[in-house]
Amino acid sequence: MRLASLLFVAAVACLIVGCVKSDETPQPKPSNKPPITWDDQGDRDWRFRSQYKMHMRNMWADCNRIVTAGRGDAVPTWHELWANAADIEQRARLIGGFWRELEQRSAELLECAADDDRIGATEQFRYLGAACDGCHLSTWSQAYLHVTEGIIEGWLRNRVTHGQAEEVDPNPPPLIPNRTVMQQLYKDYANTELFLERWMVEDLRQSVTAMQPEFKKRAERWQAVRDNAAEIVELAKKRKREGMKEAYGRMTVACLACHAENAGEGRQILVPMQWDGPLD
Ligand code: HEC
Numbered sequence: 529m530r531l532a533s534l535l536f537v538a539a540v541a542c543l544i545v546g547c548v549k550s551d552e553t554p555q556p557k558p559s560n561k562p563p564i565t566w567d568d569q570g571d572r573d574w575r576f577r578s579q580y581k582m583h584m585r586n587m588w589a590d591c592n593r594i595v596t597a598g599r600g601d602a603v604p605t606w607h608e609l610w611a612n613a614a615d616i617e618q619r620a621r622l623i624g625g626f627w628r629e630l631e632q633r634s635a636e637l638l639e640c641a642a643d644d645d646r647i648g649a650t651e652q653f654r655y656l657g658a659a660c661d662g663c664h665l666s667t668w669s670q671a672y673l674h675v676t677e678g679i680i681e682g683w684l685r686n687r688v689t690h691g692q693a694e695e696v697d698p699n700p701p702p703l704i705p706n707r708t709v710m711q712q713l714y715k716d717y718a719n720t721e722l723f724l725e726r727w728m729v730e731d732l733r734q735s736v737t738a739m740q741p742e743f744k745k746r747a748e749r750w751q752a753v754r755d756n757a758a759e760i761v762e763l764a765k766k767r768k769r770e771g772m773k774e775a776y777g778r779m780t781v782a783c784l785a786c787h788a789e790n791a792g793e794g795r796q797i798l799v800p801m802q803w804d805g806p807l808d
């Protein structure tokens with residue numbers, strides 16, 4: 529188990545390094561393929577679909593269905609409110625859980641360092657790395673995770689296939705603020721690893737402390753999304769309209785606060801419907 533997890537951390541650490549490099553590669557030509565059908569077995573475009581964006585788009589649709597089910601004077605469609613808010617809640621639990629884990633592991637790492645506990649600090653660092661990896665596996669596209677056509681062909685033939693540097697998909701998404709934050713996290717993460725190996729406790733403390741505000745902020749944002757989504761679920765269960773609009777307002781403020789810092793410009797689909805927003 530321990531060896532397996534070590535290998536896993538090592539493998540995904542390579543992914544991280546590789547994908548930073550992938551910025552330098554040229555963009556592929558847009559595909560001219562006809563639209564895919566419901567079950568197109570020839571479709572390999574799924575490799576390029578960002579799971580992160582899919583979470584976001586699904587939460588956006590959930591929000592809009594919540595407003596559609598709850599706005600106005602008619603009796604709300606309770607099961608719609610319940611199901612859609614529950615979907616947001618579970619996505620926020622998934623994504624926010626990784627940030628919460630990072631927040632806790634980094635705090636424990638610092639405690640170990642203060643106690644001169646090198647083994648404990650190393651252990652906490654592994655868990656920290658596993659939380660970065662865990663979120664990347666739940667949010668990146670397979671192409672970004674370096675799954676190429678060649679790798680898929682190999683897997684289909686039962687071959688063990690590893691990603692290779694030259695096989696990095698030449699399709700880096702645009703550099704939005706979120707990725708700049710990630711690049712900074714990676715620098716601090718790599719420094720932490722180095723200072724751990726050399727047991728330079730003061731530098732170690734600084735590199736870990738540099739990451740902590742981002743962990744905390746993101747954990748809190750997702751917690752706000754999650755708590756307010758949970759409140760909508762509870763109100764819907766009790767068939768209570770009072771407080772629904774306010775919970776929705778607080779939830780979407782948390783979406784927008786993070787977008788203002790991390791999502792960048794130029795998106796058509798981004799802002800969920802307002803409860804009482806002006807009609808177009
Ligand atoms: C909530 C999930 C999540 C967590 C937790 C997370 N990341 Fe990321 N990371 C992402 C997403 C999403 C991207 C962007 C992927 C994309 O654009 O398709 C990304 C991208 C990256 C990149 C690539 C940046 C680039 O320019 O290509 C690096 C490096 C990275 N993260 C490092 C880290 C490190 C180190 C940690 C842990 C300390 C971490 N991430 C924690 C979700 C996360």
Ligand code: HEC
Nearest residue numbers: 581584585587588706746749782783786790791797798800
């Ligand atoms: C902690 C940060 C954070 C929170 C909270 C958050 N988002 Fe996002 N969201 C992002 C980032 C970063 C992007 C840009 C992702 C990308 O392009 O790779 C994004 C993009 C989006 C997009 C555009 C996706 C596309 O197709 O371009 C939508 C829609 C969206 N978010 C909806 C939501 C909704 C609805 C909520 C709240 C229920 C929410 N987000 C909460 C960070 C967040």
